[in-house]
Amino acid sequence: MEPKLLITLLLTTLLSSLVSSSTTITQQNKYSTFVKTSCSSATYPAACVKSLLPYASTVKTNPLRLATVALSTTLKSANATLSTITQLSKTKQITKWEAAVLKDCIGDIKDSMDEIKSSIKQISGIPKSVDKRFAISNAQTWTSAAITDQNSCLDGFSDRKVMNPAIKQKIRNSIVNLARVSSNALYLINHLSV
Numbered sequence: 250m251e252p253k254l255l256i257t258l259l260l261t262t263l264l265s266s267l268v269s270s271s272t273t274i275t276q277q278n279k280y281s282t283f284v285k286t287s288c289s290s291a292t293y294p295a296a297c298v299k300s301l302l303p304y305a306s307t308v309k310t311n312p313l314r315l316a317t318v319a320l321s322t323t324l325k326s327a328n329a330t331l332s333t334i335t336q337l338s339k340t341k342q343i344t345k346w347e348a349a350v351l352k353d354c355i356g357d358i359k360d361s362m363d364e365i366k367s368s369i370k371q372i373s374g375i376p377k378s379v380d381k382r383f384a385i386s387n388a389q390t391w392t393s394a395a396i397t398d399q400n401s402c403l404d405g406f407s408d409r410k411v412m413n414p415a416i417k418q419k420i421r422n423s424i425v426n427l428a429r430v431s432s433n434a435l436y437l438i439n440h441l442s443v
């Protein structure tokens with residue numbers, strides 16, 4: 250091959266790879282900006298960005314996908330809460346009262362998880378749904394019910410002062426975090442326009 254031609258070829262390859270990598274970066278910025286903008290008026294914007302930014306490249310700029318990801322991260326968070334409470338309920342030092350409160354709480358969180366799953370089903374059915382507004386309204390109902398159940402767990406604690414403060418604090422922290430990601434998911438569902 251002629252040296253001049255070879256150099257031209259090399260330069261062309263180099264340039265085109267530079268252009269395509271900068272396009273990728275621009276796309277990624279666009280996707281991150283979409284998550285940040287969508288979260289900016291959420292109930293808990295910082296928690297919203299923190300939990301959803303890792304999924305920016307999956308979400309792209311699709312609001313339905315963002316709402317679905319928000320619900321699935323909520324489900325994961327609920328599962329983590331469930332496992333925290335289940336572990337605490339197995340510790341030998343807890344009193345009968347505490348065991349009863351924890352048992353109620355486990356039931357509340359399991360219900361909350363079922364409701365979030367139902368909400369995910371509604372949202373993921375939207376692209377093929379004939380009545381998209383109805384599906385959104387169902388998803389709102391399920392997500393609100395999930396938040397109510399999480400609050401029921403917390404209420405169980407405030408009622409009973411006999412609760413061990415360390416256990417109470419651990420569960421409270423876990424539920425407060427869960428309630429935040431749930432509220433953010435509800436916010437994103439409320440702002441879907443289909």
Ligand SMILES: *[C@@H]1O[C@H](CO)[C@@H](O)[C@H](O)[C@H]1NC(C)=O
Nearest residue numbers: 324325326328329331332362
């Ligand atoms: C919940 O966590 C357990 C492990 O702790 C896992 O096996 C299960 O698949 C998780 N469920 C959901 C819905 O994330």
